[in-house]
Amino acid sequence: MEPNTQRLLHTFAALADLGQEIADNADFEEMLRASFHLLLGSLAIRRGAVAEYDRERGQLRIAAMRGITESGQTELPLAHDHARRLASLGSALSFDDATKEAERFLGDQKEFFGSVEIELLVPLVIRERLIGVVLLGEKANGEKFNEGDLEIVCSLARHIAVGVHSHRLLEEVERKAEENRRLYDGLRAIYKETVHAFAAAIDIKDRYTNGHSVRVGKYSEIIAREMGWNDEEVEGITIAGYLHDIGKLIVDLSVINSPERFNAKESKEMSRHPAAGYEILARINHPYAEIPLMARYHHERIDGNGYPDGLKGDQIPPGAKIVTVADSFDAMTTDRPYRKRLPLEDVFVDFRANTGTQFAPEVICAFCRAFLREIEGTSKEKRLMKLLSRNYDNVEDVGPLLSRMISDLDGGTIAASASGH
Amino acid sequence: METIGSESVRSRRVGDTAVIYAGDYLNKLSGERVERECKRQLESGCRALVINFRDTELVNSIGVSILMGVIDAAEQSGARLIFSDVDNHTANLFEMLGLARHVTITKDEEEALASPRVTEPRAVATGS
DSSP states (O other): OOHHHHHHHHHHHHHHHHHHHHHHOOOHHHHHHHHHHHHHHHHTBSSEEEEEEETTTTEEEEEEEESSOSSOOOEEEOOHHHHHHHHHHOSSOOHHHHHHHHHHHHHHTHHHHTTOOOOEEEEEEETTEEEEEEEEOOBTTOOOOOHHHHHHHHHHHHHHHHHHHHHHHHHHHHHHHHHHHHHHHHHHHHHHHHHHHHHHHHHHHOGGGTTHHHHHHHHHHHHHHHTTOOHHHHHHHHHHHHHTTGGGGGSOHHHHTOSSOOOHHHHHHHTTHHHHHHHHHHTSOOSSTTHHHHHHTTTOOTTSOOSSSOOOGGGSOHHHHHHHHHHHHHHHTSOBTTBOOOOHHHHHHHHHHHBTTTBOHHHHHHHHHHHHHHHHTOSSOOHHHHHHHTTOSOGGGGHHHHHHHHHHHHHTHHHHHHHTO | OEEEOTTSOEEEEETTEEEEEOTTOTTSGGGHHHHHHHHHHHHTTOSEEEEEOTTOOOOOHHHHHHHHHHHHHHHHHTOEEEEESOOHHHHHHHHHHTGGGTSEEESSHHHHHHOHHHHSOOOOOOOO
16 A cells, blocks of 8 residues: 555544544543544654643643653643734644744743654634644654654544534533522422421311311322322322412401301302312422312312312322312311321221212222232332321231221222212 | 553563563553553553553554554653554554554564564664
């Protein structure tokens, strides 16, 4: 093969390899090192360096070098006016400029370079901004660089400049993304705190059901997790549980705190709260879109006899079905002014009797499963048992009933018989 | 005896000569380990290095740059550097780029180890 042809092929191969390194190498430092080797190897240059320019600090950071210095120093000052002049030359600079700048740079950095000779300085420039420099010493064949060599070096340098620039853009995008994530996390924290404040406000209004909203949130969370909902959905339904009774804020205080069972007028007043809750919550742009609907439909029933809209079966959103069960469970397991809490076994007997009419079978089944796993010790957490232990002794006694209910619900016996009524 | 050096590069010592097998490293960045192994051998007192290219299919620009580093290190240590088992294409490349000015190229390892440049002390240039 003709030497010139072989030289050309060797240069083309270096360009191709450099393009691949820049495109494929995810490790920036490694990419720079490989680029540096390709640049030196393309013309068998014995010494050199690739340095990144840090505009803010007015410094060059040497990313890769060979035979330039043994000082161990990797940072060099570069005055802003010098950087501006290099940027104006671009990487399509003339041979004279490349040699002159090398001389000037050597003169400014005598301590760093010692007796080493730098023959070419090629600026790495993108959009008229200096992002780095390439410094090159002598060639292995002892010949001086020529115009053709400079063309090759400049072509390779432009590729390296693009690689450095892309990396910086990516870093900037990642930094912005991280900043946005922190802002988003901050907003979410504020949102959650606001939700807690609302839940507390709702519960303070009703002195007989203190802590009801928070407990409904927790029961809803446990059921949703048992049903295989993902973290985001579980967080959404927990908040829906906290806020499901927000409509009570517009209900007359004397009705809410009535020491007796509601009369017809009071019941009518009270039944306004799901729709009112929806109106309040729908004005807020929640991270979880279904929260207003869960508040609106938490008194709907599977058989269509609920309120405010009389929805049936699958017309009711799954989240609302969960909140309904959580709400009823807390209502039955806490004292009310007109009645004491029900024995725990009676609560599940009620669930069993009303599954398929008032309650969704899959939700009751999930609740029973989560509870039974706590009782049997196969669940790490004992959240339900902790929540109930304040009001109940021997919570684990309901275990056999839960087992039967799960078995019946899995076999479809309960839902089938209930819906047959 | 042939050993695996600290950089997983195969090498062996014959007296104060180290033979380093370039393998297929010299077309990628992992070739730096060949350079490090050469430097390690020089630091441990080697007076001559033979780099054997018998398993090297391609030396690209990365490989050339790495070999420039070895040439520098050998020159700084005053050690001799011989390339053996270099195929014609690669030998032409070394010639064209000027590497051949800094090393001896031999047909095979045996010839490298028998080379007077290895067996005889190198003349040290002195200033007049």
